[in-house]
Amino acid sequence: MFQSIAELNTAIPSCRGCSLGGVNLYCLARGNPASKKMVIAEAPGKVEARQHKVLVGPAGILFDKIWASVGWDTNDWFLTNTLHCEPVAPKGSGKENLLPLEEQKKACRYLLDEEIRLVEPKVIVLLGKVAVGSILPALKNEPMRNLRGKSFDFGGILYYVLYHPSFILRSSFEPKKELELKMEIWQDVLNLERLMKERGI
Ligand code: SF4
16 A cells, blocks of 8 residues: 555556556656545546546647636646556557556556545545446446436445547547537536536545
8 A cells, every 4th residue: 555646656666567567658746645536537638647647638638628627726736547558559550559458457547546546535536447347347338328428326426428639539520420419528527617616526
């Protein structure tokens, strides 16, 4: 067990808990560990893994804007990932990243559990299917379309599901769909704001 987020962060660069360790493509959480408000995303992409910080690439920039649309600052939240190292796709596969494997998520789960224990969040926002499947495994086969904007109360924590911003970025070649998704996520964030207010978070 770690005594602080700072101590946990010192362990990540040298972690060899799964096959992704040891190549210096890791990321650390960002934001405020004392905020009681947490976001769990998926796995680091290229930018995150090289800057060693969660949600700082194109998806992170969009996420900052989504938060700002309701007057929130992502620095006032604690932002982390399901997986702390980049699941790089093999050369020649035509892909940049792979979806995290079950064994990788399982191996990295102790770090996420420690982050949750240390932060003691009152609200946890789950960004995308990987985060939902890891934290709420009973829902892992549900389509995101059915889960987005849904809230769940367990153990005194409000869990809330949102699309991952990278999903919106991937739809940018279809302007109509992109606009629709942006409207949906904005409505979902407004709903989250209302739920948090009701609970005094
Ligand atoms: S993904 Fe997690 S468990 Fe695997 S090496 Fe990185 S920090 Fe360790």
